[in-house]
Amino acid sequence: MPRSFERPAAGTPLLQVRDMAVEFRTVDGTVHAVEGVDLDLAAGETLAIVGESGSGKSTTAMAVIGLLPGNGRVTQGSILFEGENLVGAPESVMRQVRGRSIGLVPQDPMSNLNPVAKIGTQVAETLLAHGLATRKDVDRRVVETLEAAGLPDAAARAKQYPHEFSGGMRQRALIAIGLACNPKLLIADEPTSALDVTVQKTILDQLDRMTSDTGTSVMLITHDLGLAAERASRVVVMHRGRIVEQGPARQILEDPQQPYTQALVKAAPSVAAVRLRPEVFRRAEKTDAAEPAAPAASAPVVVTESAARGEPDAGAAPDHIVEVEGLTKVFPVRGQKEDFVAVKDVSFSIPRGQTVAIVGESGSGKTTTARMMLRVVEPTSGTISFDGVDVSTLKGRALREFRQKVQTIFQDPYSSLNPMFTIERLIEEPLEFYRRGSSAERTKRVRQLLDDVALPASMMRRYPSELSGGQRQRVAIARALALSPELIVCDEPVSALDVLVQDQVLRLLRDLQREYGLSYLFISHDLAVVRLISDYVCVMKDGHLVEAATGEEIFTNPRDPYTRRLLASIPGNELDIAV
Template identity: 60%
Template sequence: MTSTEPLLALRDLSVAFRTGGREVTAVRNVSLDVPAGRTLAIVGESGSGKSTTAAAVNRLLPDNGRITTGQVLFEGRDLARLREREMVAVRGAGIGLVPQDPMSNLNPLMRIGDQIAEALLVHGRAAGRDARAEVVRLLEMVGIPDPARRAGQYPHEFSGGMRQRALIAMGLACRPRLLIADEPTSALDVTVQRRVLDQLAGLTSEMGTAVVLITHDLALAAERADTVAVMYRGEIVETGPAAEILARPRHDYTRRLLAAAPSLTSRSIAAPAPARPAADPPAGPGAPDEPGPSGGPGVSGRGLAAAPDGTTSGTVPGGAGELVRVEDLRKVFPLRSGGTVTEFTAVDGVSFTVPRGRTVSIVGESGSGKSTTANLLLGLTEVTAGRILFDGTDLAALGRRDLFAFRRRVQPVFQNPYASLDPRYTVEKSITEPLRVHRVGDRASRRAAAARLLDQVSLPAATAGRYPHELSGGQRQRVAIARALALSPELVVLDEAVSALDVIVQAQILELLAELQRELGLGYLFISHDLAVVRMISHHVHVMREGRIVESGTPAEIFDAPRDPYTRELLAAIPGARRAA
C-alpha cells in the first residue's frame, strides 16, 4: 500500500444471498474509500445493506451469503480473495469489529474479563497478569464502573448497555488499524456514548486507526464522521463531507432520514390529556399528598392540569385515573466474588405513578436502575422492599391465577429483540403465541390478527413465514412490538423498544404507539436513554441515577429548565441536540 492509497477501498462490491432456491442481491456496486486515520459513517435504514457491507469487509457473511463481484482492498490486498486462514490473521489485529447485538456475541458461560483477555492472547498482545491489567484498563476506558470487579462477572450480570461497552473494549483490545463499529452505541446512554466515541476519535488521531461507523443515527454520523455515505436498498445514493450532507442533502431519501430524526426541538406526539372529571377522588390509604422518598413528585391523588397544547404539569394523577402506583421501591442484589458476598442496591426508594392512557418515561444512563424497575413492575424480579400496585392491587398479594390474568393486562417489549423471540418460531407463531396461551380466538382469527399487527408495525405480510435470524435487528424489534400488542393490554412496558430502529421506522412506531394510546387508552412505561424520543412521546419524565430518581417533571420542565446537574449533563451529550426539527 502506498501513502496515497486509502487503508480500505471497496470497488464495485456486490453481495448476494441464496434464499428460497434463488439468489437475491443485497448490496450492489458499492465503491467507498476509507483513508488511514479517518472515519466513514454508513447510514441507512434497517435492511438497507449497511451491515452486510461491513460483514463483507471482514468476510463474516452468513453461510448463504457471498461476494459476487468487486474488490475489498485492505492495505492493498484484496480480502475477497484471501483464504480463510489468511483472514483469521487479519481479523482482530488488522480489522477490529464491534458487532450490533451484545447478547448473541458474548459467551454466556465465560466471564467478561476472560473473553477480552482471550482476544489479547490469540493475537499475542498480552498474557497472564499483563492481560488482566489490560482488561481492567479497557473496561475503564469504555466507562464500566468498578472494572476490576466487573471483569469477573458474566454477561447476564451486565445491563444491555454495559454488555455493549464490553464488546467495544473487545474490539479495541488489539489496537486494530481499521475498526468496524456496527451500531456500537445504539444501546448506550448519551454520556457513555460521548465517552466511547471520544475514545474512538482518540485512537484515530493517535494511531492512524480508521473507523467505519455503521449507524441509523444521521445526527451522530454527521457529528462524528469525516465522510458520510447514505445507503438505500443496497446502493450508495449519496456520499460527501458530513457537514455538507447534514446541511444540504441532495437525495430524497437523505432528506427523509433527516426529517424523521428526533431532536429536542421535535414536536410532541404524546396523546392529549383526556377531559378531567369535575373533582378528583381522594387518594387512597397509603397515598399521602406529599413528595415521595425519591425526591421527585410523590404519589399524590391531585391529578394533572391540562395545558392548552395538551401537555400536563404537576404530579401524575392518582385515584380513579391511576393504573400503576410504585411506592418506595427497593431492589438489592447479592454479588458474589470468590467467597465474598456483597450487596448492590439497584433501585433505592423509587416512587412514581403511571396514569391510564398516559406515557411515563424513565431516563438515565446504563446501570442507573431503570430496566430493573421495569422488571420489578413486570413481576420478573422479586421486590426487596416497597410496593407495586396495579389497578389498586398489590402485586405481592397475587396468587398464580391472578398473576396469569395480570400478565394479560401488562405486556413488555424488551431491549434485545433477538433474545426475546424464539428462534424456532416463525414470526406469525411468535405474534400469536400470547393469544394461544390466553386462549383468545381460533386459528383463523389469530392468523388474521397477526396479519393486521404486521401491517400496523410496517412489516410486509410475507414476513409472517420467516424466522428471527432472517430478519434485521429493526425488523425483529417490530415483531416484538406487534406481539406485545396482540392481547390489547392496558399497560405496555417498553424497555429501549425503539433504540434498534432506524429513524424512519422509529418515527412510524412512535406515531403508532401514540395513536394506539389515543384509541385504546393504553398506559406506557417508557424506558429509554434517547432523550429526544422521550421528549416526543412522554407526558411525565423521571431522571434516574444510581438507583434513585434525581429529577421529575413534564417534558418541558425537564428539557427546557433542568434543575439537576446530571440532567444537564445528559442533555449536553446528545448529538445534534438542538437541531431544528
C-alpha cells in the same frame, strides 16, 4: 505482497473502493448484496457508512477486510488499500493485512469475545500472531494495550473472563484488540449500539483519542445519523446495496438531497431529539376541540426526598392508573455481608391514557422497577396500586385478572417470539390461555389485531423467521393487545430496530394509545427515543429516582446534574437540524 507499515501522511488516499459488487449464493439463488460501490477514505479521516439493516453497509466493510461468509464473494470492482488491490489477494496476504494494517471492532462484544478465554489471553493472541510481543513481554504489552483502551486496573482485568465485564468494559476490550497492532485503518461496526448513552460517549471519546493520537483512519458503520454527524467528517448513505448519497457529514444532515436520506434524517431519534416534534408525537393528538389539553400540573407525583423539589400539585393531578410509593428491592448477595439494593424508595404515578418513561443507565434499577410492577419480582417494601388496588395483595383469580390488564412488549423481537409457532398461534395464545371466545372468534380477533398493527392477514400462516425485525415487533405489539389491556410495559421496545423502523413502531404505539386509551410505562436508556414518545419522564440512577417531571421540562430545563449529563451524551445533541 510486501507491505510497508509506515503511516501515510494525513489526507493522502488510504482506501479506494471502485465499482465493487458483492453477491451471496443461497439455496434460493444468488443475492446481489452490494452493487457499484465507490468510496474513498483518506489517511487520518473518519468516514461513516449509514443505512438500515440489509442496506449493505456491513457487507461493504467485511469485503474490505476479506471476511465475507463462505458463500459470499466480490464479483467486480477493486479495493485498493495503499494502492494495492485486495480483491483476489491470497489468504496468506490477508492474514497479514488483518489486525496489522486493518483492525476490526465488531458489533456485539458478548458474541465476539471467547467466553472461556481470559481477556488478557485474547489480547495476547493478536499481539503474538503479528510478532508485536514475545512470550516474555506479552503480559506487559497486554496491560499497556488495555490501559490505552481506558480499562481501569488493567492488570487485574486481564485475568478476568468476558462475563465478569460490563457491556462497556467488553467493548473497550474489543477496541483494545482492534487497535493492538496500531493499524492504519480501523473498521468499527456498530461499536456502541447496545450501550447506554453515557457509556457510548465514553467509549467513542476513548476511540477518538486513540485513533487521533496514532493517525488511524476509521470506517464507522452505524444506523445513527446523529452519531455519524458527531463523529465523522464524511458520511456515505447506503440503501439496498447501493450508495445513494455521500458528502461532508454536516452537509448531508443539514441539506440531504435524496428522498431516502431525507427520510433517515427525519426519522433518526438522536437528530430529532434536538428539535422536539410535539406536533407529530403528542400534543397535536391531544388538542382536538372535543378533547382539552392535559393540565400543566399533571406530572407524575414524586415523593422521594431526592425529587421532592420537583413535586407537582397532587390535587390537580389527573386519574392515575398506577401509583407507586416507596418501592424498594433488596437482593441478597451470596458470600457477602451487605445485600444489593437495586431499587430504593421510588415513587411515581402513571396518568391514565398517557406515557411515563423511566430512563437511566444499565444498573439504574429501571427494569427491576418494571418487573415489580408486573409481579415478576416481589418488592422488599413499598406499594404498587393498580386501579386503586394494591398489587402485592393479589392472588388466584384476582392476580390472573390483573395480568390480563397489564401486558409487556419486550426488547428483542427475535427472542420474544416462539420460533415454532405461526404468527396466528403467537397472537392467539393469550386468548386461548384465558379462554376468550370460540376458535372462530379468536381467529377473527387475530385478523383484527394484525390490521391494527398494519400487517396483512396473509401473515397468519408465517413463522417469525420469515418476518423482518420491524414486522416481528408489530406481532409482539399485536400479542400484547390481544387481551385488551389497560397498561402496556414497553421494555426497550425499539432499541434493536433501525431508525426508520423505530419511527414506524413509535408512531404505531402513539396511534394505538389514542385509539384504545392505553397507558404506557416506557423503559429505555435512549433519551432521544424517550423525548419523542413520553409525556412524563422519571430519571433513575443507582436505584434512586433523581428527577421526575414532564418530558418537555426534563429536556429543556433538567435540574439534576445526572440528568444534564445524560442529555449531553445524546449523539448529535449539539446539531441544529431542521427537516
